[in-house]
Amino acid sequence: MSDKQTAGVHHITAIAGPSQENIDFYVGVLGLRLVKKTVNFDDPGTYHFYFGDEKGSPGTIMTFFPWKNIPKGRVGAGQVGYTTFVVPSGALQFWERRLNDFHIETEKETHFDEYYLKFEDPHGLKLELVEREEGPLNTFEFNGVTQDVAIKGFGGAVLYSGSPRKTADLLENGLGFEKVAEENMYLRFRSQGDIGNVIDVPVKAFPRGEMGAGTVHHIAWRADDHDDQQDWRQYISGKGLQPTEILDRQYFTSIYFREWGGILFEIATDTPGFDTDEPIDKLGEDLKLPEWLEQHRNQIENIVDPVEVREVKPK
Numbered sequence: 001m002s003d004k005q006t007a008g009v010h011h012i013t014a015i016a017g018p019s020q021e022n023i024d025f026y027v028g029v030l031g032l033r034l035v036k037k038t039v040n041f042d043d044p045g046t047y048h049f050y051f052g053d054e055k056g057s058p059g060t061i062m063t064f065f066p067w068k069n070i071p072k073g074r075v076g077a078g079q080v081g082y083t084t085f086v087v088p089s090g091a092l093q094f095w096e097r098r099l100n101d102f103h104i105e106t107e108k109e110t111h112f113d114e115y116y117l118k119f120e121d122p123h124g125l126k127l128e129l130v131e132r133e134e135g136p137l138n139t140f141e142f143n144g145v146t147q148d149v150a151i152k153g154f155g156g157a158v159l160y161s162g163s164p165r166k167t168a169d170l171l172e173n174g175l176g177f178e179k180v181a182e183e184n185m186y187l188r189f190r191s192q193g194d195i196g197n198v199i200d201v202p203v204k205a206f207p208r209g210e211m212g213a214g215t216v217h218h219i220a221w222r223a224d225d226h227d228d229q230q231d232w233r234q235y236i237s238g239k240g241l242q243p244t245e246i247l248d249r250q251y252f253t254s255i256y257f258r259e260w261g262g263i264l265f266e267i268a269t270d271t272p273g274f275d276t277d278e279p280i281d282k283l284g285e286d287l288k289l290p291e292w293l294e295q296h297r298n299q300i301e302n303i304v305d306p307v308e309v310r311e312v313k314p315k
Helices: 019-030 093-100 164-171 227-240 293-303
Strands: 009-014 033-040 043-053 062-067 079-087 107-113 116-122 126-131 154-161 178-183 186-190 196-200 218-222 253-258 264-269
Touching: 009 019, 009 154, 009 264, 019 033, 019 043, 019 062, 043 293, 093 116, 093 126, 107 227, 126 154, 164 178, 164 186, 164 196, 178 264, 218 227, 227 253, 227 264
Parallel strands: 009 062, 079 126, 154 196, 218 264
Antiparallel strands: 009 218, 033 043, 043 062, 079 154, 107 116, 116 126, 178 186, 186 196, 253 264
8 A cells, every 4th residue: 555645536637529518418417616717727628628516526526628619538548538427316317308308328337336327418428327325416507407316426447458457556555545345357446535535547558649629638536635746746756757847736736647547637726616706606706817817817718609508408
């Protein structure tokens, strides 16, 4: 077991197609809250959306860079294969009906004695739902998704690694996950958190993935605060990996490194959180820019497409 332990997944960032389609699916269909509407700090003409629970809690945040004309990617080695969302016990039947009502194909699967409902978002991102008792209910309710069935956050993820045993070793002896099971060529790891805490690693080889719409860009693990972040950076460097400098992402600070299986890992702080520039009851309503981009607001607002949070109905 590692000397340092992450609580689990902080957020997962993926690439999407058109921005309004992205919001309509994750808010209108899946019932998550748009907790922040900002831009990609490295490409300010592109949105960066954050979806999560009512407060934007660590372990619930799915983020996207939407590009209107980006080619479809290919999910494969060096990427998150499936992003796993967790729902309350007894909620899968609701979700199967709801997704089918929206003409979204679903597939059922069982592994590690858990039932999974697998499907894709409109741009091909591979998702799955699983029921678990752990984790608080999501109190955000929207468009027919009530808190008794609402997505609580991440269950975890399935990592498609180019070197599965090395990735597994880093999870266990670097990030502090515990190996808890092995079944049908899958390794299962669990962290100490109550959400975003289960990671599965298939040991079989996958063809190399290609970045594009419908693929995950990176997966981020939780650090407590800035001091813990500094410890993580030193610790990861000591493992022979090459983390970036600590970068200010406005709502958390981050380091990035590519692990031995080719997956881009991030470690992000739980603090300061998403209510630093707008109150909890107004999260996601306005386009928020960091101080260094405010001078370009008019230009940015003229580049990005107008979007809205709206209820959507099955066609």
